[in-house]
Amino acid sequence: MNKTKRALLELLLSDDVETTTQENNTCEIGGSKTKIVVLQRGWIVVGKFELNGNYVTLTDAKVIRKWGTSKGLGELAMNGATSETTFDPQPDTRFHILTTIEIIDCNDVCWK
Numbered sequence: 328m329n330k331t332k333r334a335l336l337e338l339l340l341s342d343d344v345e346t347t348t349q350e351n352n353t354c355e356i357g358g359s360k361t362k363i364v365v366l367q368r369g370w371i372v373v374g375k376f377e378l379n380g381n382y383v384t385l386t387d388a389k390v391i392r393k394w395g396t397s398k399g400l401g402e403l404a405m406n407g408a409t410s411e412t413t414f415d416p417q418p419d420t421r422f423h424i425l426t427t428i429e430i431i432d433c434n435d436v437c438w439k
Contacts, residue, residue, distance in 0.1 A: 359434070360375050360435055363403065366427060370390065371400070372390055373414075374388035374417075374420065382423055385419065386419045387419075389416065390415040390417050392413045393413035400431055404433045407437030
């Protein structure tokens with residue numbers, strides 16, 4: 328990965344935190360530990376995100392088989408799973424950063 332791409336990636340994944348209040352909970356959106364990752368070939372995985380070199384490790388990972396939302400992945404990221412959301416168990420998952428299509432910060436309070 329060239330230096331420019333790496334610097335941009337590090338900026339996007341920085342720990343700058345935007346704190347908001349939602350239903351009397353303090354919610355950390357930007358820089359959250361839990362992220363939904365859209366990978367190549369349609370795989371959508373959620374877990375605790377850690378970047379090591381060119382590889383990402385998702386711990387406490389789950390494949391999202393059915394979103395169960397009316398407003399897409401953004402709703403799932405902000406509000407957590409609904410009664411209609413379906414997950415498949417997934418062991419800790421490691422993938423190359425260039426296989427990602429999108430990385431979505433989740434509301435850590437809703438994803439405990």
